[in-house]
Amino acid sequence: MNRYLKLVNFELNRFRKIYVTLILLTLLSQIAAVLLLTKGYLNDAYETIKLENLTEKSYVLEYGGFDFTHITGSLLFLGPIALSAGALIFYIFLIWYRDWFGKNTFAYRLLMLPTSRVFVYLSKATAIFLMVLGLVAIQLMILPLENTIYEWMIPKTFLNYSMTIDSIINSNPLLRIIIPGTFSGFLINYGIGLMIMFILFAIILFERSYRIKGIIMGILYAAAVTAVFVTPLMAMGFEVIYLYPGELFGVLLILSILITGLTLWVSRWLIIKKITV
Numbered sequence: 001m002n003r004y005l006k007l008v009n010f011e012l013n014r015f016r017k018i019y020v021t022l023i024l025l026t027l028l029s030q031i032a033a034v035l036l037l038t039k040g041y042l043n044d045a046y047e048t049i050k051l052e053n054l055t056e057k058s059y060v061l062e063y064g065g066f067d068f069t070h071i072t073g074s075l076l077f078l079g080p081i082a083l084s085a086g087a088l089i090f091y092i093f094l095i096w097y098r099d100w101f102g103k104n105t106f107a108y109r110l111l112m113l114p115t116s117r118v119f120v121y122l123s124k125a126t127a128i129f130l131m132v133l134g135l136v137a138i139q140l141m142i143l144p145l146e147n148t149i150y151e152w153m154i155p156k157t158f159l160n161y162s163m164t165i166d167s168i169i170n171s172n173p174l175l176r177i178i179i180p181g182t183f184s185g186f187l188i189n190y191g192i193g194l195m196i197m198f199i200l201f202a203i204i205l206f207e208r209s210y211r212i213k214g215i216i217m218g219i220l221y222a223a224a225v226t227a228v229f230v231t232p233l234m235a236m237g238f239e240v241i242y243l244y245p246g247e248l249f250g251v252l253l254i255l256s257i258l259i260t261g262l263t264l265w266v267s268r269w270l271i272i273k274k275i276t277v
Contacts, residue, residue, distance in 0.1 A: 003115040007123035012130065015091060019131060022087060023138055026080035033076035034146050038153045041066045045158060056157040065160035068150055072172045081174060084135050088128060092197055095124045096204045117271045121201070128197060132190075136178055143168060184249055191256045198263040199225060205267050209274035221266070225259045 012019075049059050071077055099110055111117055143165050151162060169175045180186045203218030210217060232251050 003113075004119040004123060007115075007119055008126050008130075011095065011123055011127035015095075015127070015131065018087065018091075019134075022080070022084045022135065026084065026135070026138065027142055029080045030077050030142065030146055031149065033071050033074050034150050035153070036076070037071050037074055038066070038150055041070070042154065042158070056155070060158060065158050066154060067160040068147060068163045068168050069171045071146075071150065072168060072175065078172075078174055081139070081178070088132060088135075091131075092128060092200050093204065095128065096201075096208070100208070111271075111275065117275075118268055121267060121271050125194075125197060125201065129194065132193070139175075140165075140179060188249060188252060188256075191253065191260075195229075195256045195260045195263070198260055198267065202263050202267045202270070205270040205275065209270050225263065229255050229259060 045056075045059055045063070048054065048063065049056065054062070110120055113120070147163065147165065147168065151159070163171070166181065169179050170181060177189055180189050199222050203215075203222055206214035206218035206221065208214065229252070232248065232255070
């Protein structure tokens with residue numbers, strides 16, 4: 001276990017600089033969104049009030065007020081979230097391939113360490129999952145700060161309504177995905193995320209084991225397990241079966257556990273039996 005934790009710490013340190021950059025970019029971009037969009041709305045409002053000789057209340061009645069959803073729907077706010085997600089998806093591939101194609105083919109030394117190869121595999125998966133949870137935690141911490149700045153900047157006359165953190169999250173589809181409001185939602189969203197990560201790991205290991213044939217095998221494997229997972233959703237869409245939300249949750253949870261378990265077994269077999277150094 002101690003060697004496994006050292007490997008996790010090693011993988012986290014390798015991505016540290018990029019990870020800190022993503023955090024700072026998210027913080028700066030989202031605060032800039034709050035400042036610029038709120039200031040822009042107020043400038044436009046006061047200019048219109050002056051030109052049309054309106055009161056603040058009559059302006060709001062005619063043109064509408066402002067709320068935090070105008071900010072969370074902006075590119076400045078959502079862009080860093082999408083960029084961070086893209087960076088972590090890219091890192092799923094980089095975390096393996098840089099060891100093979102980097103200087104002195106580090107993968108050979110890594111796989112010859114006096115520890116189970118499964119620990120090498122799990123350490124990479126754990127590092128990525130911890131980084132995902134870290135970014136989500138950062139987003140949860142800065143949302144109250146951003147909301148406070150917003151409410152401090154805008155006069156109450158122009159404020160549609162004061163939003164809680166829960167209402168801010170629920171008002172935005174992307175935020176609802178990364179910060180589910182229920183424990184079952186967390187299990188489904190992050191269970192599917194883990195399943196996808198392990199499937200991508202399996203595709204990489206198929207390619208490393210069988211090269212060109214491995215790419216085809218990996219894609220076929222991914223297509224097969226994806227088809228199994230989406231079958232209940234497709235059946236409901238075509239009204240072949242009907243499941244209550246709780247039943248659908250149970251079916252998807254069981255399928256994700258089974259597919260993840262199978263993928264872990266396949267990956268374990270590939271990394272132990274088929275990848276040579």
